[in-house]
Amino acid sequence: MADGDIALELPTMRVSYEHGDLHESDLAASWHEQLQAWLDAAKQAGLAEPNAMVLATAGADGMPSSRTVLAKGLDERGLVFFTNYTSAKSHDLSATRYASATFPWYGLHRQATIRGTVEKVSAKETAAYWAKRPRGSQLGAWASPQSIVVSGRGTLETALANVERRFADAETVPVPPHWGGWRIQPELVEFWQGRRDRMHDRLRYKLGRDGWKVERLGP
Incomplete structure (x- = not known):
């Protein structure tokens, strides 16, 4: 098959999303409980690397970057991953203090996206995770x-x-001084469920002055 033939196939590549639906009444009381539930479902479904997420950052110059990392911590404070503090992603996070991450669970026709400010986790938290590596x-x-x-x-x-x-x-191998965790402290957490005819369900938790509220977005 010629390269041109492959390119011509792209417009016709399509999957009908019919795995389920997502209603407001389906959501957990908090964003992190809902995210944990979907992570558990992805694991039970046998998806590869269910905790893999695409992390998006931007540098001080506004240039964006993205890469896949593994989520290693989740609670009401936020979502945690670990990395080298001298890496490109860490330079971006230090410069802007903001990040977004998406879990692409293709096999379930689902994705979850988190956006918010970031902070370094404590040395104690880093050491606890390091010991499990x-x-x-x-x-x-x-x-x-x-x-x-x-x-x-x-x-x-x-x-x-x-x-x-x-x-x-x-x-035991000590923790390198240039290595540790980042926590994304979400302001928006969206749960996306694919539906037929591209009429997808999009529900998000949004943090405001009065706490979290749930909103439905158009697909």
């Missing part, structure tokens, strides 16, 4: 010069080998 992931966090241009894969392998030797006799 596999040793290999811990060593990788020490070795990776995240978002920095490297000369090749060999540079990364050498860095990892050096870190492995450094901590070879250590029973």
Whole structure:
């Protein structure tokens, strides 16, 4: 098939969303309870990486960036993920203090989007999560010069080998000083359920002066 034939298929690529519906009466009392319920449903459905979310940030110059990260904490305070504090995403978050994240659960014809301010989590919270990471992931966090241009894969392998030797006799690997968590403190949380004929259900929790309220949006 020629490249032109592939391009011509794009306008006709379409899925009819008929997995369910979403009514105001279906929602949990709080945004985080609703998000947890949908995360649980995605896991039970056997979706790959159900806690994967597309994190969108912007730098001080207004240039946007997006990438997939894994959600590792959820409660009434917000949604938490962990990363290198010297990474491109962390530079963006430090500059603007704002982020958006979307969970794309394609298999359930659902998505959830969170938008709000960000804060670094406490060192205690970071340490608690760090202790649950596999040793290999811990060593990788020490070795990776995240978002920095490297000369090749060999540079990364050498860095990892050096870190492995450094901590070879250590029973536990300490948390790197440049690594930790970010918490998105939501102001808007939207739950999207695909429906037939593109008449989707969109319900969102919106934070105002009097607390949270639920709104329905046009599809």
